[in-house]
Amino acid sequence: MKPKTTTTIKPTGFIAYIKNILRNYRKTLNEVFYGMTVYELELETKKERGNLNNLLMLIVFGDFAGLPIFPPYYSMRLLPHIIPFYKTWRRNLVREKDITDMVSKDL
Numbered sequence: 001m002k003p004k005t006t007t008t009i010k011p012t013g014f015i016a017y018i019k020n021i022l023r024n025y026r027k028t029l030n031e032v033f034y035g036m037t038v039y040e041l042e043l044e045t046k047k048e049r050g051n052l053n054n055l056l057m058l059i060v061f062g063d064f065a066g067l068p069i070f071p072p073y074y075s076m077r078l079l080p081h082i083i084p085f086y087k088t089w090r091r092n093l094v095r096e097k098d099i100t101d102m103v104s105k106d107l
Helices: 011-037 039-060 072-094
Strands: none
Touching: 011 039, 039 072
């Protein structure tokens, strides 16, 4: 008869624990490198996208803000697609802006 061997540490649990620690370190390093390299570029492109979106909305739906540029017939045909974004666009349009909004955040 073979004697029973008892182990107190399960190798699969220990290996899973080490894998979990390494996975967390890798995730943290990925986030640090992302912040060092691409994060500021992403912020700038989001800001530029918002500015271009506001400009397009102003050209197409300027008559709502008192600046008729585009013929109303075409803007009325596009109106159902714009309704979800109208409130935020209007709020951004009439928001007070100061010098700190114009200056980049990386002074």
